[in-house]
Each structure stands twice: as C-alpha cells, then as structure tokens.
Amino acid sequence: MASIGIDLGTTNSCAYTVEGGRPEVIVNAEGGRTTPSVVAFTKDGERLVGTVAVRQAAMNPDRTIASVKRHMGTRWSKAVDGKAYSPQELSAMILRKLKTDAEAYLGQPVEDAVITVPAYFDDSQRQATKDAGRIAGLNVLRIINEPTAAALAYGLDNGVPQKVMVYDLGGGTFDVSIIEIGDDVIEVLATSGDNHLGGDDFDERLADKLTRDFQAAHGIDLTADRAAHQRVKEAAEQAKKDLSALESTTVNLPFLAQGPAGPIHFETVVTRMEFDSLTRDLVERTTTPVVTALNDAGIAASELGCVLLVGGSTRIPAVQDHVQRLTGKTPSASINPDECVAAGAAVQASTLAGACTGLVRADSLLLLDVTPLSLSIETVGGVATRLVERNTTLPVHYSQVFTTASPFQTSVEVKVLQGERPMAADNKAIGTFRLKGIKRAAAGVPQIEVTFDIDANGILTVSAKDLDTGKEQSIVIDDSDRMSDAEIEQAIADAAAYAAQDEQRRASLSVHDDAQRLLAQVDAALAAHGKELEKAEKKAVQTDASELRRLLNKRPAGFTKKQREAAAAAQGDDTEAVQAAAERLRATAADLLAKGEDTAE
Incomplete structure (x- = not known):
C-alpha cells in the first residue's frame, strides 16, 4: 500500500510519492501537478473540488469556498443550503480528491500520508489538519512543518551540512525557519511568521x-x-x-x-x-519574522549556507529582491517552490511507513521541529511560570516540582497557558484541570510534579502528580482549547510592545510577595514571643506591621485585566512605599524574628 506526502495549501495543494528512490509528483485527474484548494456546491447538490470548482466560481460565488486553510483551528463555518461546513470538513474534501487521484495515478490503495502545515500553526490548527486527514480516510502518520519538508527536499540533493533559511510565502500564510541540515537530521533551530500574510x-x-x-x-x-x-x-x-x-x-x-x-x-x-x-x-511585513528567526537561532545572515524560497508568492520579483537585501544572499533556485513541500513530505511518509526510499535508510531520518510559543502554568500572584520555551525542539518532555500556597490544601487547579507574557492574565489559557487527593500539610510541604509532553505532531498533554500520595491527573489540550493564529500573533506582538511594562510589574509583584511573607513571619513571631518584648518595642513592631499591611491592602498583589491600567500607573510609587515599609518592619522586628528562628531550630 502506497504512502504519500501532501502539501495542503491555502491556494493550491500538491501530492507526491516516492518511486524508484526519488520523490515523484502525483498528477491529478485533470492532468495538473497541483490542485486548487477550492470546494464548490452546485444547485443540484453536486460537490466540486479543484480545477472544476475554480472554473465555475464566477457564476456560482455564493456556493464556492476558497482559502479554507486560513480558518483551520477556529469555529468558522460556511453554510450552504442550510448545512454548515467546518474548515476540517472542507479541507477533508480537498484531501479526499488528492487521495482518489493518487490511487488512480498509482494503481493501488493509498492510506498512509504525511500532511504539512505552516511552521507557525498552533496546536489547534495542527489537530484540525490531522482531523481533516482522518475525515478524508487517511492514516496521518505525521504532521510536519512546511519549511522542514522543503529543507528535506533540498537536502536530498545537497547533502553538505549547512544552515538554511526557508522563506515560505504561500497563498495565505508566511513563515520563516532557520534549519540545520546534517547527516540524516533536519533540525529546526527557530521559526517565526505571520498566519495572515500571503x-x-x-x-x-x-x-x-x-x-x-x-x-x-x-x-x-x-x-x-x-x-x-x-x-x-x-x-x-x-x-x-x-x-x-x-x-x-x-x-x-x-x-x-x-x-x-x-x-x-x-x-x-x-x-x-x-x-x-x-x-x-506586505513585502516589508516579512522583515520582522526573518530578523526574529535569525536572532532566536543565534546566527547572523552571513552564516547561512542557503536561502530557499517556498510558495508561489516568492516568484514576485519584489519579494526576491527583499530577501536578497535582508540576507545578502541570492536565493536558491534549485527546488520548485510549488512542489518542494509535498516532495519532502513524501520522503518522510515513505520513511515512517518503513519503506526504503533509496535516499535515506528506513527509520533513520530524524526531523526535529519546534514549538511556536512558550507554554506555562499559572502560579501564586498570577505569574505565568514557564515550563517550555518558544522554539524548543520537539518532541518535549519536561517536568517541574511545585508546592501549595495555602496550608492544608487537598487540591490544586492547574491552568495551562500559551504565550510570551510573564503575567498569566496576559496569556491565553488553553486548558484547566484540578488535581485532588493531596495529603493535608502545611503550605510549601506537598510536592506536586507538573509534566508537559508534546509529541512530534505538536499535540500537548499536561499532567500533575502528588509525589507523596501518587495521585495523578492529566489533560490533552484539544481543538477547542487552543489559541487561534490571530491570538498567537497578538501574544508575540504584545510581548515586544509591553516588555518594559511587564518587567516593572514583575519586579513590583516580587516586592509585594516578599512583604507578605515578612508580615506572616512577624505575625507568627508576635504570637509566639510577643509577651517577651518590652511594651515600647512591641508597640513599634505592631505600628510598622500595621503600616505595611495598610499599603498591601490598598490593592491586590496580582493584576486582573480591569486593574491593569490603574495598577501600571500607580505601581511605581506604591512599590517603593511597600519596599520602604518592609525594610522598616524588618529592622524594627529583627530581634523578634531572631527569636522565632531560634525556636524553629
């Protein structure tokens, strides 16, 4: 049974297979090397896909649907004759045609496929693409990034180890990836992009x-x-x-x-x-992702061995000139920008299916992609504690031990976030679950291990485990929980625009947390040793403690969206006042705190 690679594009789609050790294009039923990603419905209820759908579009615009890829992973739908079609269903119609044409071309059944997505697709978009393949009757072996597939197709004939920039400007999306090609290894060093540019x-x-x-x-x-x-x-x-x-x-x-x-x-x-x-x-909008990708990869443009142009829109002369100005290199013309992604996907499909391609040994090819955004959980004070950094190589398995913030907690809520901001409220909450059955203990005693697992398809599983009781709970982040492409773009834009403000807020929160801990220590020491103090000394401690408590109670330590502007405007003087009051209390209560420490020992 044959395996194929599919480039499911915004404007056009393409399918390849491996024959005689080389990737070969699958010509569709109309004789074309690519298939328009267009679906149409006639008034008689007939479904048209590809070239035939394009031909009647001008006369039947209300029943013709194009550029579905831009809606993948969202709740968008298109109603035709009273029936609403999701992006997955419409994409599945395109994939079904590619599958049928492949079976006719190859003369045998086709089930296994590798489908490509833009490098900057989030998890919901990847999952939606995988679902579309399943709806189309395909066994989706892997979802891989388009630039990675293009680099694979290029690397087959250019085996010299090198760093490559893949500049992919397709019909509806743009992304740029810095990729290192080695012996049987294609590793993505960094990726960036714009899911609404093409x-x-x-x-x-x-x-x-x-x-x-x-x-x-x-x-x-x-x-x-x-x-x-x-x-x-x-x-x-x-x-x-x-x-x-x-x-x-x-x-x-x-x-x-x-x-x-x-x-x-x-x-x-x-x-x-x-x-x-x-x-x-529009051309200038590609500059920032290129610079970001190079910076994230930690290399200069002069270190690139090659610049690959992928996607039909890179045929625009102004785009080619812009890329050359940005990188100082003449882009390579060794691969077909319309077909190289499907070709690379076919090689990966053949490898995963266990067939010998004649190009790489079965199961020897390693593709290392990256996650497009940082992943974190919300911790005390509304902080987003990062566990997986943006541009971390996939697959990912990472664990970190946390503890409780309040005494005798028997459950904790784990809120999973995606984004680049340090405060939880400014990131996208993509999933929440509760770990129950924690052994009752003082705050800070329980050991709760939170684990993030992201597979090679970019699908995320988060689990939490109480290391004392062994109780465990996990969640698979699915379609409805994930960020949209617009939210991803906004998350990174916000991180850049508000970097200074975020740092100030983080410093302010640290001061408030330290002050809260100091107050708790002083209160505990007063309860245990207050009778041992001179009357004047005790009164001084209580006065300074009351002043610090008054400042802390003026506003919450965390920041909600409604409080953000007011807090940002007020936090400078307020933070300094809290810090000064805390220092006074620490000095006044020095002897008292020492007694508390002696008792604890």
Whole structure:
C-alpha cells in the first residue's frame, strides 16, 4: 500500500510519492501537478473540488469556498443550503480528491500520508489538519512543518551540512525557519511568521485597485455584484502572475457590468511598478519574522549556507529582491517552490511507513521541529511560570516540582497557558484541570510534579502528580482549547510592545510577595514571643506591621485585566512605599524574628 506526502495549501495543494528512490509528483485527474484548494456546491447538490470548482466560481460565488486553510483551528463555518461546513470538513474534501487521484495515478490503495502545515500553526490548527486527514480516510502518520519538508527536499540533493533559511510565502500564510541540515537530521533551530500574510493579500490589493478604477470611470461599485467581483479577483491573481515575468500586463474583462447604455467592458494596463507600490508594505511585513528567526537561532545572515524560497508568492520579483537585501544572499533556485513541500513530505511518509526510499535508510531520518510559543502554568500572584520555551525542539518532555500556597490544601487547579507574557492574565489559557487527593500539610510541604509532553505532531498533554500520595491527573489540550493564529500573533506582538511594562510589574509583584511573607513571619513571631518584648518595642513592631499591611491592602498583589491600567500607573510609587515599609518592619522586628528562628531550630 502506497504512502504519500501532501502539501495542503491555502491556494493550491500538491501530492507526491516516492518511486524508484526519488520523490515523484502525483498528477491529478485533470492532468495538473497541483490542485486548487477550492470546494464548490452546485444547485443540484453536486460537490466540486479543484480545477472544476475554480472554473465555475464566477457564476456560482455564493456556493464556492476558497482559502479554507486560513480558518483551520477556529469555529468558522460556511453554510450552504442550510448545512454548515467546518474548515476540517472542507479541507477533508480537498484531501479526499488528492487521495482518489493518487490511487488512480498509482494503481493501488493509498492510506498512509504525511500532511504539512505552516511552521507557525498552533496546536489547534495542527489537530484540525490531522482531523481533516482522518475525515478524508487517511492514516496521518505525521504532521510536519512546511519549511522542514522543503529543507528535506533540498537536502536530498545537497547533502553538505549547512544552515538554511526557508522563506515560505504561500497563498495565505508566511513563515520563516532557520534549519540545520546534517547527516540524516533536519533540525529546526527557530521559526517565526505571520498566519495572515500571503498571496491572497497581494491579489486583494490589486483587485481593490481595479475595483476603484472601474467605479471612478463608470460610477458602478462592483463589490455589490458577487459574480463581477469574483471575475476581478481572478483577473488580479492572473495579473500578479504575469507581472512576475513582465513589466506590464493588460487586464481585459468584457461584459463586466451592465450600464444604462448597455454592457460595460473593462480594460486597463497594470505595470509592475504600480503593483510593487500597492504591495510594498506586505513585502516589508516579512522583515520582522526573518530578523526574529535569525536572532532566536543565534546566527547572523552571513552564516547561512542557503536561502530557499517556498510558495508561489516568492516568484514576485519584489519579494526576491527583499530577501536578497535582508540576507545578502541570492536565493536558491534549485527546488520548485510549488512542489518542494509535498516532495519532502513524501520522503518522510515513505520513511515512517518503513519503506526504503533509496535516499535515506528506513527509520533513520530524524526531523526535529519546534514549538511556536512558550507554554506555562499559572502560579501564586498570577505569574505565568514557564515550563517550555518558544522554539524548543520537539518532541518535549519536561517536568517541574511545585508546592501549595495555602496550608492544608487537598487540591490544586492547574491552568495551562500559551504565550510570551510573564503575567498569566496576559496569556491565553488553553486548558484547566484540578488535581485532588493531596495529603493535608502545611503550605510549601506537598510536592506536586507538573509534566508537559508534546509529541512530534505538536499535540500537548499536561499532567500533575502528588509525589507523596501518587495521585495523578492529566489533560490533552484539544481543538477547542487552543489559541487561534490571530491570538498567537497578538501574544508575540504584545510581548515586544509591553516588555518594559511587564518587567516593572514583575519586579513590583516580587516586592509585594516578599512583604507578605515578612508580615506572616512577624505575625507568627508576635504570637509566639510577643509577651517577651518590652511594651515600647512591641508597640513599634505592631505600628510598622500595621503600616505595611495598610499599603498591601490598598490593592491586590496580582493584576486582573480591569486593574491593569490603574495598577501600571500607580505601581511605581506604591512599590517603593511597600519596599520602604518592609525594610522598616524588618529592622524594627529583627530581634523578634531572631527569636522565632531560634525556636524553629
């Protein structure tokens, strides 16, 4: 039974297999090397996928669905004839066609597949992709990152150990990865990206310009006419492709609209200079992820052995020029940007299925991907205590021992977070569970081991175990609990924008926690040894303790979202006052605290 590799793209999808020791493209039923990621439903209830769906899109726009990949891992759905279709279901229709075409092309059943996703897809998006494969009747051997697959395809013919940048600008997503290619090892050093940037955005910019030009010339708004607007979008996409090779192109759309005097034809010339001006900011948006990936990998652009361009949108000359300016290297033209991802996935599928590819030994190829965002749990004071750092190599198994914050706790709530901020309230809560049956003991005595396990597909399992009683509870973070792509982008953007504020808040919280502990120690010492103090000394301790308690009670030690702005504005003077009051109390109660320590010994 054959295994295949699938690049499930926003605009186009592609399938490969390994034959005679080499990756080979699977030509679809229409004779194409790639299949448009488009699904349509006719009024008669027939389902169309791929090229045939694209051909009727202008006449049937309400029943034609494209760019589903941008909605993976979300609750978005598309209703057609009263039935709502999820992104997984629509993606499964595309995968089913790829599977059927592969079986016809190879002449044998196909079940096993490796499916690729953008490196910056979060866990819910990966799980949704895996579910789509299962719905399509595929046994998904592995979900791997697109840049990793592209680097694998490149490394097959370029076996020299080196560090490679994969700049992947597809139809709907952009990501950049720094990858090290070694002997039978493809290791991702760092990844970054933008899940809402791709060829669709370039098409939209040009389509909007054409629509405005038509309205200026004829006074008709084409956005009100779905069929006409779809034709403009298709013309914009074709013009974009033409301008990758030509300095100018003509957009010709006969009978585009109906005016008072009859049909209106639209013809205009678009130059590459105009197109570059319209999309310059989109190209510039790729700069920050490139710089971030290089910094996270700890290398300079000059250390790169090669820059690989992946995705059809990298054919845009302005994109190629931008990459060369950023890296100082001429991008490699040795791989097909439309097909290399599927080719690499096919090699991995063949390896995982136990077949000998003739390129690598069965089971010898090791792909080491990374997690796109840091993972943490909420601890005392609303702090996000990080267990797994962003860009940690997968798979991950990490444990850390925590304890209780209150005396005689018999249960603890474990809140799992994803994001880069130090405070729990500023990160995304992706799952919560409660560990019960903890042995009753004083605060700080129980030993609770929290473990994060992330498999090679990026699926996360979190468990908590009381090391004394052996009680254990775990949770698998599933679709509904995960972050959306927009939330991931916002999490990293917030971390950069508010880094200074976060550090100040963390310092403030540390001061307040130290003061709370000091108060608790003084109260305990007063209860045990207060009678041994002189009246004036005892009064001084109580006065300073009351002042510190008053300051601490003015506001909570933690920060809720509603309190954030007020706390951030007030915390400077307030923190200094708390710190000063704590120092006074520590000095006044020095002898008393010493008595308490002597008693404890």
